[in-house]
Amino acid sequence: MDGVILGGWEWVAAAWGVSLGIFVTYAVVLEVRLRRARGRDGAAGQEGAR
Amino acid sequence: MSFSVQARAVLAKDLHVAWRGRARTAAVVAFAGTVLLLFSFAVGPDSATLAQHAPGYFWVALLLGSVLTLGDAFRVEVEDDALDGLLVLPIDTRALFLGKALASTIALVALAAALIPIAGLLYGVGVGGSWLHLGVFVLLGAAGLAAPGTLYAAMTARARGREVMLPLLLFPLVVPVLLAAVKGTSLALAGDPMDQVPSWLGLLIAFDLVYWSVCPLLLGAVLES
């Protein structure tokens, strides 16, 4: 590598944004799946399992 | 029956079944040969490029053909529920694994032996290095495909979507085998002035040792459920 890479904030933002976006998407999908599974159980909206 | 007798009985049975179904084996050879031919069309008629990458094409064709061969090991058991009969016998599942994996290794070596002349003719390469190295890499590469392949075949033969599952599970796993075998084959063809063979041989032996010791232990869990 020769010298300092100038700028590059857009890459930092992309790395942070896209990867955490994947994380958040998975978390949201998971919560939706949990809510559906509870709905089938007839205990909607509650922390059913303990 | 002792362990080795059991393993040999399974090996003999599977080789017998493979010999009875040799029309299918011939079809697999024809399929892998077609793959070799397709590579030359995909790459173009530049014979220098083809000769340079011949080991890579050869191993990818073998890998694609191996899925069909490996799947057979348990497909024949699942059809007609022969597996249930096999499990009723007082047989050690590790012996069962060794017998089946050895049979698959032999079948893959035979497939490779049939493909080598085809690849040599198509790509215009000859063995300029060492026949011994070529033989060792083919044998160890086939063994590296057979060990995880046999274990996965035991699962996928009884799962839905078996055609897609076996390659999907096997291909990422055998990347080290592919790397080492392709490198080793190129060195066997072109000679080995830099003495690189030992490191690739070591990698292949390490892979084989790990999977030939881990997979037999896991087959019991796969078959009991």
Place this chain on the structure above:
Amino acid sequence: MSGALKRVAWEHWVGLAGLVLLGIGSYVGLVEAPPERYMGEVGRILYIHVPTAWIALLTLTVAAVAAGMWLWKRRPGWDDVQVGCVEVGIILVAMLLVQGSTWARPTWGVFWTWDPRLTTAAILLLAFIAVLALRAFVDDAYRRATWTAVATLVAAVDVPIVYYSVKWWRTLHQDFSSPETVAGSMTLPLRINAFALLFLATWLVARRARLARLKRGTRVLEPPKRSALVAGE
């Protein structure tokens, strides 16, 4: 409702702690820390990238441990942990690949190189996606748990072999220099983000395990051995 706090499952508190830590770690890494000496601002990607790599490997290691525990004890809880770890591990490795590519583009000029770590991560991702796909094709719960455990163990054993094979394969060609040295000012945000991701991953694994337990619990509490009657997921 009374006792609303009690209704909040424990893993949410872990997740909240992870979020707070991630906020602090990101602030320190993005604002407080000076630009990296050679890579400039782009070096800040490492503050999230390196912790992600640690936690991804840790999650998949726990998946292999849970797989071994299932094969040993056959308690259904281990299957719940196992599927949680495999799924979250896949998510973390996917994040890792995105971060790695966006780091590689400004530093090396390409999104993809055959760097041993990048390649190993990609193979790891494919191998564990295959494990999840296998799960989807098996209907019997007991058999699904066992086969997942076997496939997870077989894939986990492969990780070091893949890494060294790609490394050797690479070193016989040209090699990219890699920023292995970590300066002192980098360690603080790295550590904070590592704990943040550890907590967040724990949160997700616990949620996924809870989902698995819920689905299992709708029909039977314990999958009987060798039964084809257990409902699929």
